[in-house]
Amino acid sequence: MTTTSPQGRTELLRPDGTAVRVLVVDDEAALSELLSMALRYEGWEVRSAGDGAGAVRAAREFRPDAVILDIMLPDMDGLAVLGRLRRELPDVPVLFLTAKDAVEDRIAGLTAGGDDYVTKPFSLEEVVARLRGLIRRSGSATVRSESLLVVGDLTLDEDSHDVTRDGVNIHLTATEFELLRYLMRNPRRVLSKAQILDRVWSYDFGGQANVVELYISYLRRKIDAGRSPMIHTRRGAGYLIKPGE
Amino acid sequence: MTTTSPQGRTELLRPDGTAVRVLVVDDEAALSELLSMALRYEGWEVRSAGDGAGAVRAAREFRPDAVILDIMLPDMDGLAVLGRLRRELPDVPVLFLTAKDAVEDRIAGLTAGGDDYVTKPFSLEEVVARLRGLIRRSGSATVRSESLLVVGDLTLDEDSHDVTRDGVNIHLTATEFELLRYLMRNPRRVLSKAQILDRVWSYDFGGQANVVELYISYLRRKIDAGRSPMIHTRRGAGYLIKPGE
DNA sequence: CGCGTTCCTGTGAATTTCCTGAGAAAGGGC
DNA sequence: GCCCTTTCTCAGGAAATTCACAGGAACGCG
Numbered sequence: 001m002t003t004t005s006p007q008g009r010t011e012l013l014r015p016d017g018t019a020v021r022v023l024v025v026d027d028e029a030a031l032s033e034l035l036s037m038a039l040r041y042e043g044w045e046v047r048s049a050g051d052g053a054g055a056v057r058a059a060r061e062f063r064p065d066a067v068i069l070d071i072m073l074p075d076m077d078g079l080a081v082l083g084r085l086r087r088e089l090p091d092v093p094v095l096f097l098t099a100k101d102a103v104e105d106r107i108a109g110l111t112a113g114g115d116d117y118v119t120k121p122f123s124l125e126e127v128v129a130r131l132r133g134l135i136r137r138s139g140s141a142t143v144r145s146e147s148l149l150v151v152g153d154l155t156l157d158e159d160s161h162d163v164t165r166d167g168v169n170i171h172l173t174a175t176e177f178e179l180l181r182y183l184m185r186n187p188r189r190v191l192s193k194a195q196i197l198d199r200v201w202s203y204d205f206g207g208q209a210n211v212v213e214l215y216i217s218y219l220r221r222k223i224d225a226g227r228s229p230m231i232h233t234r235r236g237a238g239y240l241i242k243p244g245e
Numbered sequence: 246m247t248t249t250s251p252q253g254r255t256e257l258l259r260p261d262g263t264a265v266r267v268l269v270v271d272d273e274a275a276l277s278e279l280l281s282m283a284l285r286y287e288g289w290e291v292r293s294a295g296d297g298a299g300a301v302r303a304a305r306e307f308r309p310d311a312v313i314l315d316i317m318l319p320d321m322d323g324l325a326v327l328g329r330l331r332r333e334l335p336d337v338p339v340l341f342l343t344a345k346d347a348v349e350d351r352i353a354g355l356t357a358g359g360d361d362y363v364t365k366p367f368s369l370e371e372v373v374a375r376l377r378g379l380i381r382r383s384g385s386a387t388v389r390s391e392s393l394l395v396v397g398d399l400t401l402d403e404d405s406h407d408v409t410r411d412g413v414n415i416h417l418t419a420t421e422f423e424l425l426r427y428l429m430r431n432p433r434r435v436l437s438k439a440q441i442l443d444r445v446w447s448y449d450f451g452g453q454a455n456v457v458e459l460y461i462s463y464l465r466r467k468i469d470a471g472r473s474p475m476i477h478t479r480r481g482a483g484y485l486i487k488p489g490e
Numbered sequence: 491c492g493c494g495t496t497c498c499t500g501t502g503a504a505t506t507t508c509c510t511g512a513g514a515a516a517g518g519g520c
Numbered sequence: 521g522c523c524c525t526t527t528c529t530c531a532g533g534a535a536a537t538t539c540a541c542a543g544g545a546a547c548g549c550g
Contacts, residue, residue: 086278091285112369112443113282160433160487161479173537174481210497211539217499235496235547418526455508456528462510480507480536 012044012135014065020135023064024048025055025081026097034203035068038124039131052081059088066135068127070097071110093134095127114138121202125178129158149184152243154223154230156184163223170222175200179215180223183231183241192238257289257380259310265380268309269293270300270326271342279448280313283369284376297326304333310385311376315342316355327355338379340372359383366447370423374403394429397488399468399475401429408468415467420445424460425468428476428486437483457484 012020022039026032027050036046047062049055059067067085071078082094096110096117110117114137116130136147147159153166161177163170172180178200183191193212197205200212216239220231228244257265267284271277272295281291292307294300304312312330316323327339341355341362356362359382361375381392392404398411406422408415417425423445428436438457442450461484465476473489 083274083278086282090281090291109279109282109369109443109448111437111440112279112286112448114286115282117439157433159435160485161435161482162433175538207538208540210541213497214499214539217497221499233497420527452528453530455530458508459510459528462508465509478508 012132019043019045020066021045021047021062021064022131023055023058023062023067025050025052025058025067026070027051028070031070031097031203034124035127038128038199042128042132052084055081056084056088059085064089064092066131066138067092067094068097068131069094072099091138093138095131095134097122121204123178123200123202124198125182125200129178129181133158149181151184151187151241152230154184154241154243156181165223165227172219172222175215176218176222179212180219180241183239186240188240188242190234190238190240195238257377259385264288264290265311265385266290266292266307266309267376268300268303268307268312270295270297270303270312271315272296273315276315276342276448279369280372283373287373287377297329300326301329301333304330309334309337311380311383312337312339313342313372313376314339317344336383337385338383340376340379342367366449368423368445368447369443370427370445374423374426378404394426396429396432396486397475399429399486399488401426410468410472417464417467420460421463421467424457425464425486428484431485433485433487435479435483435485440483 014020020043022044024032024035024039024046026035026048029050032048032050036048039046047058047064049058055067055069058064067089069078069082069085071082078096085092085094093113094115096115098117098119100119114134116134118127118130133147147157149156149158154164156163156177158181161172163172163177163180179196182196182200193209196212197209216231216233220229224231230244231239231241233239259265265288267289269277269280269284269291271280271293274295277293277295281293284291292303292309294303300312300314303309312334314323314327314330316327323341330337330339339355339360341360343362343364345364359379361379363372363375378392392402394401394403399409401408401422403426406417408417408422408425424441427441427445438454441457442454446456461476461478465474469476475489476484476486478484
């Protein structure tokens with residue numbers, strides 16, 4: 001088994017060259033599973049815990065580089081877990097999972113230390129992107145990877161959310177942005193509509209699968225318009241992005 | 246390559262090139278947590294103590310470059326702690342945390358020696374800025390940072406609180422100033438409303454998240470009025486500031 | 491060449507997100 | 521204590537975004 005990620009992109013690695021370690025703390029087994037699989041697929045090492053006690057134990061043994069923490073847990077409330085995690089892992093960034101309306105009720109100071117949060121229901125693309133951002137900025141990983149994705153003359157900046165083709169700025173909506181980011185993080189690789197739906201849309205999306213077609217169509221209009229096309233259809237298989245000739 | 250903080254800003258560093266050390270003395274664990282997280286994220290090394298005895302011990306071992314001291318502590322009152330800290334660390338600047346209604350003249354006496362204070366409830370932006378100012382002026386750290394933030398033709402002086410666009414002075418209220426400072430310390434970077442709220446508003450703020458929208462609106466009126474806009478909305482993501490073209 | 495399948499995209503409606511005016515409440519300076 | 525400034529809530533309205541639906545185009549296969 002090689003250390004290159006399944007998707008073949010440049011990975012974030014720890015200073016000693018080993019894989020980045022992520023601890024997932026969530027009591028919903030299904031969610032925990034979903035996250036673990038997605039993160040392993042990123043090439044990261046994952047451990048998960050279903051309650052606060054397990055989380056603290058895992059933190060001590062596993063010494064993760066980042067934590068994903070659902071702030072509503074059964075035995076302790078998430079904030080208590082956070083406190084105990086912090087004692088074990090003072091400098092480790094935390095990505096919080098929270099219900100959408102909880103944000104309005106305000107969880108003061110959660111993101112204060114450079115941490116971040118994602119509201120449920122989330123898309124995997126969002127979680128992975130946020131987590132990569134956290135790790136990148138935490139300095140725990142060696143690779144100060146750029147926040148800039150480049151495919152041919154197309155660029156996408158994950159920090160500023162700026163997208164340009166051939167130097168020209170292109171305005172994308174939030175969903176278009178996430179779709180393009182997913183494509184660009186997997187250049188020259190066919191992604192099926194099911195994969196895209198699983199990754200870019202939130203896990204509870206119940207709509208028609210052809211939203212993917214629709215959004216591919218939107219992207220083409222904005223990105224390929226006139227120019228040599230970069231987004232290609234593989235009939236019966238999916239879509240891929242690659243530099244135009 | 247210059248050393249940069251996690252957020253990519255220039256850091257304050259000590260003469261030997263190591264990170265600045267800050268001691269946080271506060272008995273409220275939650276506050277202590279919040280501060281530690283924020284300061285670590287600034288790239289500083291943090292130790293915290295929950296009482297006077299611990300503070301003195303930490304001072305002796307840790308030799309901090311600055312101290313944040315809550316002047317109401319359980320075992321000794323803050324003034325006694327201060328005295329003993331001063332014996333350990335004669336020249337170290339202290340940032341006091343105090344209740345708003347604390348006796349004014351007493352504070353005035355305390356801060357006479359170049360120290361500073363912040364009233365509770367505070368915003369992290371304010372604490373970090375004050376602390377940076379203290380450290381910068383104390384000479385303990387190599388001054389590698391100006392107090393002037395510049396983005397395009399917009400400037401903000403953290404010392405004098407002067408803000409100018411294209412040379413013209415602009416009057417901002419306290420909140421507007423802190424918001425703008427946060428944006429300008431993270432140029433070209435999308436900041437979510439939650440992040441902004443966590444950082445610019447005080448930790449006990451319980452209000453509506455749309456104050457952020459409101460203050461962005463105020464800032465635009467004062468800063469972007471007529472001119473090419475520098476504050477941009479990323480719908481569904483947040484706001485960012487960048488030089489106009 | 492004809493046919494079924496797959497994909498593309500215009501239209502429009504529901505929803506979400508953002509902006510901003512008006513005014514109440516709180517705070518600061520004198 | 522009084523006046524002026526600042527902060528913040530509330531709510532209406534504007535605008536952008538998401539998505540379903542459906543007709544038509546393109547494709548691949550026999």
